Amino acid sequence: MTEVIDGNAVATELREEIADRVETLSAAGVEPGLATVLMSEDAASETYVSMKQRDCEEVGMDGIHVELDPEASAEELYGTIDDLNDDEDVHGILVQLPVPDHVDEREVLRRIRPEKDVDGFHPENVGRLVAGNARFKPCTPHGIQRLLAAHDVETEGADAVVVGRSDIVGKPMANLLIQKAPGGNATVTVCHSRTDDLEARTREADIVIAAAGIPEFIDGSMLKAGATVIDVGINRVESEDGSGTELVGDVAYESAAEVAGAITPVPGGVGPMTRAMLLYNTLKAASLQTGVEIDLP
Ligand SMILES: Nc1nc(=O)c2c([nH]1)NC[C@@H]1CN(c3ccc(C(=O)N[C@@H](CCC(=O)O)C(=O)O)cc3)C=[N+]21
Numbered sequence: 001m002t003e004v005i006d007g008n009a010v011a012t013e014l015r016e017e018i019a020d021r022v023e024t025l026s027a028a029g030v031e032p033g034l035a036t037v038l039m040s041e042d043a044a045s046e047t048y049v050s051m052k053q054r055d056c057e058e059v060g061m062d063g064i065h066v067e068l069d070p071e072a073s074a075e076e077l078y079g080t081i082d083d084l085n086d087d088e089d090v091h092g093i094l095v096q097l098p099v100p101d102h103v104d105e106r107e108v109l110r111r112i113r114p115e116k117d118v119d120g121f122h123p124e125n126v127g128r129l130v131a132g133n134a135r136f137k138p139c140t141p142h143g144i145q146r147l148l149a150a151h152d153v154e155t156e157g158a159d160a161v162v163v164g165r166s167d168i169v170g171k172p173m174a175n176l177l178i179q180k181a182p183g184g185n186a187t188v189t190v191c192h193s194r195t196d197d198l199e200a201r202t203r204e205a206d207i208v209i210a211a212a213g214i215p216e217f218i219d220g221s222m223l224k225a226g227a228t229v230i231d232v233g234i235n236r237v238e239s240e241d242g243s244g245t246e247l248v249g250d251v252a253y254e255s256a257a258e259v260a261g262a263i264t265p266v267p268g269g270v271g272p273m274t275r276a277m278l279l280y281n282t283l284k285a286a287s288l289q290t291g292v293e294i295d296l297p
Helices: 007-027 043-059 074-086 105-111 123-130 139-150 170-178 198-202 253-257 270-290
Strands: 033-038 062-067 092-095 159-163 187-191 207-210 228-231 235-238 245-248
Touching: 007 043, 007 139, 007 270, 033 043, 033 074, 033 270, 043 062, 043 270, 062 074, 074 092, 074 105, 092 270, 123 170, 139 170, 139 228, 139 270, 159 170, 159 198, 170 187, 170 207, 187 198
Parallel strands: 033 062, 033 092, 159 187, 159 207, 207 228
Antiparallel strands: 235 245
């Protein structure tokens, strides 16, 4: 039987442990604070940011939300970031991506103080991750690492194929999987939409991470029997019966589940883990900034 990797269940457990550590911090007079900044009227972005705020509430963190008009100037966004950088009650800052075209995304990521960069996207934090000395692991790859561990999927010595080369998922995922550390020690191949004979590579993989952002890109015919399949895709597509839209992953679930040993669903797989790791990074940020030590879960 194919094992379904339940991201909601693993995330719920982790949130409980995080809530416990938040209590430890608050007994020491520290209330971890996460600021989310939204400069978009995109419905999906609004939904994700409000989920992140709800998560904060659930674990006892202080959620601060700032919304900017998508037509506002880049300087206004930079000023908002500067204010949050200087605010002692804010331990983590997340600027929801994508930002409007007239805003330089690279400048946004550089502007956030690395100590508050809970996405792990600041060049200093990217460098530290690559050097094996991560401060904040990016939330999606870190969440995937936790999901694999929770389901006893051995990465050491495994052949892993990462499909997708984005700065927020593919690249950091490949880096974590090759690290000399628990959850690493895999042999990693990074593929993408232009890879020649992709299926020949995915068919060799013990672990496939599908993160190309292409709906149902990976199907069962491309998998080795018993492989672990992690679906990072969140594509909103028109539903087959024409009744509206539905969420599909980068994996054709039905066909892949017939071949895979274990597989994550969409929704309810990687997404909830991404959000849980954001809370984790905020917890770590609050501890580092205040010097109040906690056992990170
Ligand atoms: N600075 C920044 N950091 C991010 O981490 C970031 C971002 N910008 N921009 C957009 C993407 C997307 N993202 C998601 C996280 C969780 C779910 C999630 O929890 N999804 C649920 C529900 C999905 C639904 O119902 O729409 C699930 O998969 O079960 C989705 C999407 C974070 N992102």
